[in-house]
Amino acid sequence: MTKKKNRNVGIIGIGMTEISSHKENQNQPEMINEAVRAAIADAGITLSDIDCVVHGNMELFEMIHQPDLWHMIGTGALGKPGFRITTGGTTGMTLVAAADNLVASGMYDVVMAIGFNKLQEAGSTTGGITNMADPLWYRHLQTGALTSTSANLSIEEFGEARARKAAMKHRIMMDKHASLNERAHRRFGLEYDQMEDLMKNSPPLIGELRLIHMCSQSDGACVMILASEKKAKKICKKPVWIRDHIAVHREETASNAYFPILSETSQRVAARKLFTRNGIDNPVEYFDVFEMYDPSAWWGIEWLRDFFLLEGDEAIKMVEEGDWDLDGKVPVNPSGGVTASNPISATAMLKPAEVALQMRGDAGRHQLKREVRHGLASGFGGVMWTELMILEKDLNW
Amino acid sequence: MNACRRHENTQDCFVVPGKMALPNQYFAGRVGSRFIISLRDSTKILGVKCPKCKSVYVPPLEYCEKDMTKIDENWVELGNEGVLTNYTVVNYRDAHLPRKAPYILGMIKLDGAEAPFIHIVAGIEPENAAIGMRVKAVFSEKTTNTILDIDHFAPVEG
Numbered sequence: 001m002t003k004k005k006n007r008n009v010g011i012i013g014i015g016m017t018e019i020s021s022h023k024e025n026q027n028q029p030e031m032i033n034e035a036v037r038a039a040i041a042d043a044g045i046t047l048s049d050i051d052c053v054v055h056g057n058m059e060l061f062e063m064i065h066q067p068d069l070w071h072m073i074g075t076g077a078l079g080k081p082g083f084r085i086t087t088g089g090t091t092g093m094t095l096v097a098a099a100d101n102l103v104a105s106g107m108y109d110v111v112m113a114i115g116f117n118k119l120q121e122a123g124s125t126t127g128g129i130t131n132m133a134d135p136l137w138y139r140h141l142q143t144g145a146l147t148s149t150s151a152n153l154s155i156e157e158f159g160e161a162r163a164r165k166a167a168m169k170h171r172i173m174m175d176k177h178a179s180l181n182e183r184a185h186r187r188f189g190l191e192y193d194q195m196e197d198l199m200k201n202s203p204p205l206i207g208e209l210r211l212i213h214m215c216s217q218s219d220g221a222c223v224m225i226l227a228s229e230k231k232a233k234k235i236c237k238k239p240v241w242i243r244d245h246i247a248v249h250r251e252e253t254a255s256n257a258y259f260p261i262l263s264e265t266s267q268r269v270a271a272r273k274l275f276t277r278n279g280i281d282n283p284v285e286y287f288d289v290f291e292m293y294d295p296s297a298w299w300g301i302e303w304l305r306d307f308f309l310l311e312g313d314e315a316i317k318m319v320e321e322g323d324w325d326l327d328g329k330v331p332v333n334p335s336g337g338v339t340a341s342n343p344i345s346a347t348a349m350l351k352p353a354e355v356a357l358q359m360r361g362d363a364g365r366h367q368l369k370r371e372v373r374h375g376l377a378s379g380f381g382g383v384m385w386t387e388l389m390i391l392e393k394d395l396n397w
Numbered sequence: 398m399n400a401c402r403r404h405e406n407t408q409d410c411f412v413v414p415g416k417m418a419l420p421n422q423y424f425a426g427r428v429g430s431r432f433i434i435s436l437r438d439s440t441k442i443l444g445v446k447c448p449k450c451k452s453v454y455v456p457p458l459e460y461c462e463k464d465m466t467k468i469d470e471n472w473v474e475l476g477n478e479g480v481l482t483n484y485t486v487v488n489y490r491d492a493h494l495p496r497k498a499p500y501i502l503g504m505i506k507l508d509g510a511e512a513p514f515i516h517i518v519a520g521i522e523p524e525n526a527a528i529g530m531r532v533k534a535v536f537s538e539k540t541t542n543t544i545l546d547i548d549h550f551a552p553v554e555g
Contacts, residue, residue, distance in 0.1 A: 027426035030459045037465060047465065063421040073462050123420025135413045 008395060009103045010232030010239030011356045012110075013043025013225030019185040019341040019350075022120035023219045028067060029074030032116050032221045036076055039112065039223035045235060050225070051108040053077035056085040056095045057345040060128030062121045075114055088132070089145075089293065090247070091115055092222065092349030093379030093387040099226045100242045109228045115346040116221035125217060125344075129382060145382050146214070148207025151298040155208060158316060163301075164208070166319045168195045171213055171297035171339060173325060178336025180366035185218040185341040213297040213339070220343030222350050229395070240356035243397055245389040246274045266386040267306035267378070274388050275309070278397070283308045287330055288372040289358050291351035293380040294337045304332065307378060307388070326368060334358060334366045348379030352389050359393040425542075428459045428469050436546040440536045444510055446473045455510045456544070476508035477534040478553060483513070486523040495545065501526050505550050516544070520551035 015038030017023075023031055040047060053075050055068040064070065068077075068084045075082075083102075087094040092115035099113040119125055126144035133139040154163040172192055178184035190198075202212035232239040248266040271283070280286050292307065294300035304324065305315035318324055324332040335354040338347055355375035357363045373394065379387035425433065428445070435443045444455035449466045459469040484503040487494065496517060503518035503526070518532060532550040540546050 022424070024424045025427045026459070027424055027429055030426050030428070033460050033465075037460070040465075060417075060419065061421075062423075063419055064423075073458060074460075076465070078462065118424065121422050121424060123422065127419045131417065135415060136411070 005104045005244075006106050007104055008229035008232075009100045009226050009242050010229060010236065011224055011242065011352070011391075012227045012232050012236035012239050013039040013045070013112075013223075014353045014356055015039030015042055015223040016183060016346070016350065016353060017220045017222075018183050019218045019220035019343055019346075021185060021216075021218065023118065028062065028064070028116070028118055028121075029071045031074075031118065031219070032071055032114060032223075033074035035116070035221040035223040036074065036112070036114065039225050040076075043225045043235060045110070045225070047076040049235075050076065050080065050110050050112045052102060052111045053080055053082040053114065054085055054095050054098050054102070054111065055082060055114045056087075056091040057115065057117050058086055058088060058091065058128065060131055061125055061344070062118055063128075071114075076112075081108075086345070088129075088381035088385075089295070089344060090348050090379035090381035090385060090387045091345040092347055093245075093293075093351065093377070093389060094247070094348070096224055096226070096242070096349055096352055096389065097245045097247065097387065099224070100245065103226050103228050106228075109231045111226050113224045113226065113349065114221065115223075115349040117344045117346060118219045119217040119343065120219050122217075132382075143206055145295055146206050146209060148209045148298075150296070150302045151208035151213075154298060154302055154316075158313060162316070164199050165195065166301050166316045167213060167297040168199055170294075170300045170319055170324075171198075173322075174294070174297070174300070174333055174337045174339050177326065177334050177366060178340035181334070181336050181340070182364060183341070184336040185220075186216045187336070187340065209296060209298060215295045215338045215342040216340060218341050218343040220341070220346050222343075222346040222353055224349060224353055224356075238360045238362075240359045241392045241395050242352075243390040243392045244274060244278055245387065246270050247387045248273070248385060250384040250386075265303070265306045266384055267303045267388075268309065270378075270386045270388040271307045271309055274390065278390060280390075283376070284310075284330055287374050287376045288370060289334065289355055289368060289375045290324075290330055290332050291335060291354045291375070291377045292333055292337065293348050293351055293378050294333065294339060295342075295380055295382075297339060299380070300332075300337070300339075303378075307376070326366070327370075331368055331370075334363065334368055336366075348387065351377035351379065352391055355391045359391065426459070428457050431472070432457050433542050433544075433546060436536070436544075437540045437542065440477070440534075442475045442477055442507060442534060442547075443472050444475045444507075445469060446471050453509060453511045455507060455514060473509065475510055478531060479505045479507035479510070479513075479533075479550075481518065481526065481528060481530045481532050481550075482506045483528060484518060484526050486526075499523055503532070503550060505532055516547060517549040518551070519549040 129144035
């Protein structure tokens with residue numbers, strides 16, 4: 001399978017709300033409209049320049065059916081073509097991928113992608129998530145996004161002490177990054193000398209997974225405006241280019257059947273296919289930043305190995321040596337990641353949005369010191385599927 | 398073929414019953430809340446007016462739908478009366494409906510508003526409803542902090 005793009009596509013506008021625990025002052029369309037206005041202002045265009053709108057969330061959280069219709073008053077989609085996309089945790093990135101496809105195909109010149117969730121309006125996100133499981137075989141048994149599988153695998157492979165320490169180090173590193181990001185939701189101000197205490201005293205959720213490891217539950221919206229190469233160059237001084245993206249599905253556990261359909265994680269399959277078809281031999285060398293959808297610190301350390309096609313303890317060693325830190329070999333989640341901010345259906349859009357801001361030099365206090373030319377962003381959807389996207393500062397690949 | 402399938406034996410095929418009921422809440426926002434508070438505490442229907450395009454929105458919006466102008470501070474008091482610009486009669490019964498059928502759902506263009514909005518019209522038999530008739534808001538005795546703090550619209554006498 002090769003990438004097929006009829007024409008190049010650039011990100012010309014990015015808008016996001018502050019990510020917070022709750023927003024009583026705004027209803028859903030008002031919150032979305034805040035991000036829409038920000039993205040339009042960022043692109044320096046007006047709503048009339050937008051040809052098409054793609055909109056997405058997970059509707060069993062706010063429990064409003066087909067919110068894209070009601071949100072028309074906030075999205076500016078009035079009288080325009082629109083699509084609604086909902087793919088669970090990956091929704092935010094699927095929205096960007098769809099917008100990219102719509103522009104690359106030649107169908108539309110300028111497409112706006114809108115991802116949001118207002119999780120404080122949800123009484124039970126896990127209650128909503130469990131509805132994806134087969135009612136006969138699994139709905140009553142599954143625990144939604146709360147799982148210890150990844151922790152158990154790491155502990156089995158690296159031993160309790162080393163694995164627990166690596167997960168906690170990743171978690172504290174994420175908090176340190178989030179502390180620099182004004183838009184991040186949870187900023188605890190954790191220090192590395194709290195590791196032992198947190199490993200012991202953070203409330204246990206499932207197995208080895210503790211509250212401190214787990215992603216937040218946030219309110220927020222993210223909007224990205226994509227345009228064809230010709231339009232992007234005309235409208236925008238610093239377009240960021242979407243080079244390629246891939247989705248790898250893996251849903252076998254939704255039916256409560258644990259036979260391995262893929263012998264590897266969807267993260268590794270996605271990375272290998274994407275890098276191979278783009279001629280990237282050494283991803284650690286190549287990428288200047290990676291924004292990863294890390295739903296928990298345990299998943300974070302497991303997937304770094306898969307996304308960078310590393311073997312054995314290479315990735316965990318890089319955690320120990322600080323190679324994923326802001327000044328390390330590949331800075332991971334300068335935004336603070338998903339353990340800090342998680343307005344779910346905006347979350348996976350915040351990943352490429354953050355990469356693009358880093359490339360433009362507009363990230364703010366958490367701007368990386370190095371020049372960011374090649375970026376990678378991932379999305380994750382429960383059960384176990386992956387979206388992966390390569391972004392480029394220059395149109396020269 | 399269809400005739401055959403109708404007679405398939407489904408005696409031992411389970412049907413798993415479902416009922417999706419998840420708790421949730423809805424943040425009305427500052428603008429929506431002010432509208433409801435005015436209904437509830439002052440029995441006044443408020444709208445917001447766009448200073449740019451002069452549209453008057455009821456229910457109110459934070460930003461003008463047409464030109465994105467910030468309008469959430471530009472409140473205008475609308476009369477509690479208006480014109481029935483269209484209506485229909487609900488003739489079926491269902492648990493989610495607010496009244497027992499038959500009842501009238503009308504489009505009411507309040508005095509000063511740009512566009513009509515939908516509410517229940519009562520105090521009149523369906524066969525006597527007419528487009529163009531004047532109606533006024535009748536407020537609920539008990540608040541629900543929703544648009545149903547207007548109980549219904551009734552014909553204006555005379």
